[in-house]
Amino acid sequence: MDKGNPKELWEHVLTQVELSISPANFNTWFRNSFIVKIGDDGVVYIGVPSQFFKDWYLKKFHSLLLKIIRDVSYEFRNIEYLIVKDEHRKVQKESKNTRGALELPLEEFYINKSDNLNPRYTFDTFVIGSFNNLAYMAAQAALNRPGITYNPLFIYGDTGRGKTHLIQAIGNQFKKQYQGRKVFYLTSEKFVVDYTDSVQAGTANRFKDKYRQYDLLIMDDVQFLSKKDKTQEELFHLFNALHDTNKQIIFSSDRSPASIPDIAERLKGRLASGMAVDISEPDPESRMAIVQKKAALHGVMLSPEVVEYIATTLSGSIRELEGMVNSIVCHAQVKGSAPDIAEVRQSLRSFTRPQKNISVKNVVDRVAEFYGIDEDSIYEKTRRREVVRPRQIIMYLLREDFNISYPTIGSKLGGRDHTTVIHSCEKIKREIIVDNDLVKEIQNIRTLLI
Amino acid sequence: MNISIEKKEFSEAVYIASRFAERKSATLPALSSILLIAGDEGIKLRATNLETGIDLKLTGTVTTDGVVAIPATILQQIASAFTQEGKITLEHLGDILVITSGTGKSSLKTVPYDDFPSIPFPENPKNRIVLPGILLKNLFSSIASCASTSTVRPELASIYLSIEGGVLTAVATDSFRLAEKKVPLSNKGTQGKFLIPAKNALDIAQALPDNDIIMSFDEHQCAFVSEKGMVVSRLTNATYPDYRQIIPKESIVEATILRKDFETALKRTTIFSDAFQKVRISFDPKKNTFSFFSKNTDIGESSEVLSAHVSGSALELSFNHRYLSAVLSLTSAESISLTAAGIGRPLIIKGVSDTSLLYLVSPMNQ
Numbered sequence: 001m002d003k004g005n006p007k008e009l010w011e012h013v014l015t016q017v018e019l020s021i022s023p024a025n026f027n028t029w030f031r032n033s034f035i036v037k038i039g040d041d042g043v044v045y046i047g048v049p050s051q052f053f054k055d056w057y058l059k060k061f062h063s064l065l066l067k068i069i070r071d072v073s074y075e076f077r078n079i080e081y082l083i084v085k086d087e088h089r090k091v092q093k094e095s096k097n098t099r100g101a102l103e104l105p106l107e108e109f110y111i112n113k114s115d116n117l118n119p120r121y122t123f124d125t126f127v128i129g130s131f132n133n134l135a136y137m138a139a140q141a142a143l144n145r146p147g148i149t150y151n152p153l154f155i156y157g158d159t160g161r162g163k164t165h166l167i168q169a170i171g172n173q174f175k176k177q178y179q180g181r182k183v184f185y186l187t188s189e190k191f192v193v194d195y196t197d198s199v200q201a202g203t204a205n206r207f208k209d210k211y212r213q214y215d216l217l218i219m220d221d222v223q224f225l226s227k228k229d230k231t232q233e234e235l236f237h238l239f240n241a242l243h244d245t246n247k248q249i250i251f252s253s254d255r256s257p258a259s260i261p262d263i264a265e266r267l268k269g270r271l272a273s274g275m276a277v278d279i280s281e282p283d284p285e286s287r288m289a290i291v292q293k294k295a296a297l298h299g300v301m302l303s304p305e306v307v308e309y310i311a312t313t314l315s316g317s318i319r320e321l322e323g324m325v326n327s328i329v330c331h332a333q334v335k336g337s338a339p340d341i342a343e344v345r346q347s348l349r350s351f352t353r354p355q356k357n358i359s360v361k362n363v364v365d366r367v368a369e370f371y372g373i374d375e376d377s378i379y380e381k382t383r384r385r386e387v388v389r390p391r392q393i394i395m396y397l398l399r400e401d402f403n404i405s406y407p408t409i410g411s412k413l414g415g416r417d418h419t420t421v422i423h424s425c426e427k428i429k430r431e432i433i434v435d436n437d438l439v440k441e442i443q444n445i446r447t448l449l450i
Numbered sequence: 451m452n453i454s455i456e457k458k459e460f461s462e463a464v465y466i467a468s469r470f471a472e473r474k475s476a477t478l479p480a481l482s483s484i485l486l487i488a489g490d491e492g493i494k495l496r497a498t499n500l501e502t503g504i505d506l507k508l509t510g511t512v513t514t515d516g517v518v519a520i521p522a523t524i525l526q527q528i529a530s531a532f533t534q535e536g537k538i539t540l541e542h543l544g545d546i547l548v549i550t551s552g553t554g555k556s557s558l559k560t561v562p563y564d565d566f567p568s569i570p571f572p573e574n575p576k577n578r579i580v581l582p583g584i585l586l587k588n589l590f591s592s593i594a595s596c597a598s599t600s601t602v603r604p605e606l607a608s609i610y611l612s613i614e615g616g617v618l619t620a621v622a623t624d625s626f627r628l629a630e631k632k633v634p635l636s637n638k639g640t641q642g643k644f645l646i647p648a649k650n651a652l653d654i655a656q657a658l659p660d661n662d663i664i665m666s667f668d669e670h671q672c673a674f675v676s677e678k679g680m681v682v683s684r685l686t687n688a689t690y691p692d693y694r695q696i697i698p699k700e701s702i703v704e705a706t707i708l709r710k711d712f713e714t715a716l717k718r719t720t721i722f723s724d725a726f727q728k729v730r731i732s733f734d735p736k737k738n739t740f741s742f743f744s745k746n747t748d749i750g751e752s753s754e755v756l757s758a759h760v761s762g763s764a765l766e767l768s769f770n771h772r773y774l775s776a777v778l779s780l781t782s783a784e785s786i787s788l789t790a791a792g793i794g795r796p797l798i799i800k801g802v803s804d805t806s807l808l809y810l811v812s813p814m815n816q
Contacts, residue, residue: 025565028478028500050684051570051671052500059568083670083687 003073006035009044016068017061029056036084042077044069047084054081115175116185121168127293129286132162132279139170142275143177146216147246150275152239156253157279160317163252166279167218170250174216181215188224192231199230207234212241218250222271226262236267243270287311287321294322298329306344313348324348360398360412366448367394370441379414392424393442399425401446451516451542453488455508457551460538461529463495463506466657470681471522472499480565483519486540486547488512494679496569497522502650503569504657506679518542519563528556571680572673577642578666579613583658583676585633586665589620590655592780593631597648598624605688609651612643621693622648627773627811628693629780644672645686657681697810698791698798703733703762705740706787706802713778715754719744720771722752728814729771733790735760740788744771765790767797767813774799777809 003009013035018026036047046065048054057065062079069076128136135157141149153170155163171183186194198207211217217238225232242249253260257272282290288311295302302310310324331347332339339347368375371390378391391413398404398412399421406418406425413421432439464484472481485496493508518540528549532538538551547558590609598606610621616638621630644667646654654674663676673682716729719742723729730743740758745751767790777786783801790797799809 024478028481050500051682052498052503052567052684054670055570056567 003075004038006038009038009069009072010035012072013065013068016071017064020064029053029061033057036082038076042075044076044079045082046079047082050083054083057081115171115183117168117171117175117183119172121165122172123169125293125297126162126165126169127286127290129282129289131282131286132157132166135166135277135279138275138277139166142248142250143170143173146174146178146248151243151246152249152251152271152274154251154253154257154271154274154276155279156256156276158281158317159254160319161279161282162318163279164220167220167250167252171216171218174248178215182213183216183218184211184214185218185220187220188222191219191235192225192228195231195234208238208241211238214242214247216248216250217242218252220252221254222251223253223255223260225267226260229264232264232267236264236270239267239270249274282318284312287318290318290321291325294325295329298325300329300332301338302328303338303340305341306339309341309344310348360404360409363397363402363449364394364413367397367445370445370448381414392428393445395421395424396428397442397445397449401449451486451488451518452513452539453493453510454513454537454539455493455510457532457534457536457538459508459510461532463508464525464529467495467497467504467506468522468526469653469656470497470499470502470504478565479521479561480519480563480567482522483561483563483566484522484525485517485519485563485566487517489515489517496566498567498569500567500684501647502653502681502683504679504681505569505571507677516542517563518547519561519566520547520558521561524558528558569680569682570671571682572666572668572671576668577613577640578664579618579635579637579640580662580664581618581633581635582661583663583674584660586663586674587655587658587660589618589631589633590651593620593622593629594648594652594655595622595779596624596627596629596776597622600624603688604647604686605645605690607649608645608647608686608688608690610643610645610690610693614641614643621690623691623693623810626770627776627809628696629776629810630693630808631780632806642667643690645688645690646672646683647686650683654681654683696796697808698789698795701762701789701791701798703735703760703765704787704789705733705761706759706785707740707756708785709778709783709801711756712786713775715742715756716771716775719752719754720775722746722749723771726814727770727772728768729774730766730768731774731788732764732766733760733762733788734764735762736764762790765793767793768815769797769811769813773811777807777811780809781807783807 014030017030021029032049033053034047036045038044046057048057058081065079069079126136135155138150138153138155142151142153155166157163168185171185174181175183195204195207198204219235225235239249251271253271256278257268257276260268260271263271288307291307291310292302295307306328310321310328327347328339328344331343335343364378365375367390368378371386373386373390377384377387378394380387394413395409398409399406404412406421410416410418410421428438428442432442467484471484472478474482481499483497485494487494487496489512491507493510493512495504495506495508497504532551534552536552538549541548541550542560545560547560549556549558593609597609601607606624608622610619612619612621613635616635618633618635619630620633621628623629658674658681659676659678661676663674666673666675667685669685670687671682671684673680719729720727722744724744724746728744732741732743734741738758738760739755740760741753741755743751743753777799781801781804783804785802787800787802788797789800794813796810796812799811801807
């Protein structure tokens with residue numbers, strides 16, 4: 001305890017007093033009092049509401065209080081009671097904890113509160129290649145005539161292709177280009193939470209108004225709205241409200257509007273009603289450009305062969321690519337020089353994925369184990385149903401994931417004809433379109449195989 | 451303790467004292483009690499809620515000394531139920547108080563009196579004035595209703611009293627209207643000003659006798675001493691807004707109306723006032739009329755035209771009718787004068803021939 005701090009000292013006094021008098025007494029006499037100041041001469045001034053209190057303190061509590069503060073420190077000589085002005089007795093607002101409000105040191109974590117946009121995502125840092133050129137052009141068109149050209153703009157593509165970067169860059173550019181207009185970026189998940197909160201708090205109307213005020217609304221990862229019927233309905237109405245007033249809306253998703261599962265048809269139609277554009281897998285040249293740009297952003301120049309090595313040897317999304325670049329940059333900064341190819345190879349070892357050279361026997365073992373059957377029966381000529389299905393799946397996996405030729409698969413699995421293998425693969429392919437359970441099973445088996 | 455008192459005196463004293471006891475039950479039990487003291491100084495009743503306090507003297511015979519605290523509500527119920535003339539005896543045995551009155555006998559559980567706070571009576575206050583109790587009583591009870599009921603601004607929930615040049619000025623406002631009343635004093639020496647919480651002032655007004663009392667005050671509390679006892683109240687420690695600033699100095703129209711006319715016409719008009727209790731008044735100097743108008747979409751509308759003496763230019767203003775009718779309880783003058791300084795400016799109401807009152811009311815937005 002800081003004995004020089006009146007507030008802390010008073011809290012200490014209160015805890016002590018509370019132990020020695022009845023709760024009713026404590027509430028009556030101590031609730032509205034506090035230490036006004038601690039004088040230099042060791043006199044503690046206690047502020048009380050009225051003369052009643054002053055008299056009673058002097059009569060009843062003086063020796064108790066004096067004992068308590070003497071126990072804290074012998075520097076305190078005496079207690080004086082002051083009747084304080086009414087204004088001073090009002091509950092003082094908690095002073096804000098300035099320590100907790102320290103700004104995060106990393107600029108990259110900075111997010112603008114009013115529009116939720118991360119200023120790091122701009123078009124300056126966006127690499128345009130053939131894979132995302134269309135999306136970029138659509139974004140530019142939407143920016144030039146917001147709400148008119150492509151409304152809504154729907155950008156989709158696999159994870160780590162730069163969807164978020166692109167849509168946030170649109171937001172940041174919009175802010176710059178049209179000052180005074182309101183932008184808001186959010187993820188669909190945040191939208192769901194916001195909606196449920198507002199329903200819970202009974203402020204659904206405020207929720208509606210909140211989102212209707214924006215000139216540009218950017219919603220990331222709309223695929224997470226699947227199965228959330230009420231939120232979808234809310235988004236549907238919001239969409240209509242914004243669309244009718246020519247406010248630009250931008251969505252992103254990891255799949256096309258038509259293939260988002262469990263989403264209301266009317267919403268699906270609206271998502272696809274403007275411009276739906278996909279960002280495909282970046283080609284090697286684009287990947288190299290990305291690596292170069294990211295490294296340059298960190299102030300590290302990489303030699304062409306290093307760039308090529310990073311971009312080509314490692315498959316994976318742009319996000320992973322960025323991770324690799326960061327790792328290399330970190331190594332370079334520690335060493336103080338640009339890394340050569342050998343060092344890069346060394347430092348990127350952790351990023352390389354396990355090679356997919358897996359034996360047929362291994363696949364058979366895993367699948368048999370998965371279905372709980374004897375792996376020998378796979379190789380046999382038996383046509384029992386519980387064996388046929390796993391055998392077909394094995395053939396399908398070997399063909400699809402490991403690119404083994406049909407005749408090889410046939411001969412490895414007990415000398416079967418390659419047409420049998422073709423038939424099995426086709427059959428599974430057909431079935432996974434309609435059978436969700438099968439898709440899940442195969443997905444699970446795949447995770448076992450990696 | 452063993453005492454005997456006249457029933458009537460006892461029940462009156464209990465009635466007054468019980469108003470000063472704490473009404474909230476959550477606090478110290480002693481605060482919601484009345485302390486009964488029998489000693490060398492006679493019989494005394496004490497009660498306090500830490501805002502105000504009272505110490506009443508009773509005449510009676512003390513057989514044995516003692517102190518006892520009894521829950522105020524119970525004692526008040528008992529005292530108000532006494533019938534007939536005569537004396538009662540109160541006897542304290544252990545933690546029981548036995549009240550015997552003629553035919554009846556009640557045993558009351560007492561409250562430990564150790565917790566009963568001492569009431570801080572000013573010993574030698576700097577400022578004292580002597581004035582008739584009835585004067586202060588009327589002043590407090592009429593003006594207190596104009597003070598704010600909210601505790602957000604303690605200064606507005608108080609009555610401002612200032613003594614200067616032999617005049618006692620009392621002011622109360624809730625920021626929508628303001629009432630100022632002046633009372634002449636017999637001794638002119640004392641000067642000073644203080645703020646007394648309006649709620650306390652009302653309680654005190656009930657307790658004051660009609661004859662002369664001594665009002666004394668210092669920085670933090672004031673006391674009213676009479677031969678029957680003493681009442682103290684804490685004072686509001688705040689600065690009162692400079693109300694004189696808002697009183698318009700100039701005027702554009704003035705009307706003088708009979709109080710009776712004003713009262714009845716207003717009463718009829720308010721029936722038709724809307725949810726905002728709005729009543730429109732208009733001054734017409736050409737026809738020498740003053741009229742009320744109110745309209746409620748659910749009920750209908752009503753207008754009253756009163757003959758008045760109007761001088762100045764025509765004007766229409768809207769008011770909350772409660773603030774208009776409040777003036778009637780502040781003055782007893784036969785006719786009243788209304789002075790307006792323009793649209794959006796406050797209206798001044800005074801009693802003709804009654805210079806003691808100044809009532810100011812802000813108009814509603816049209």
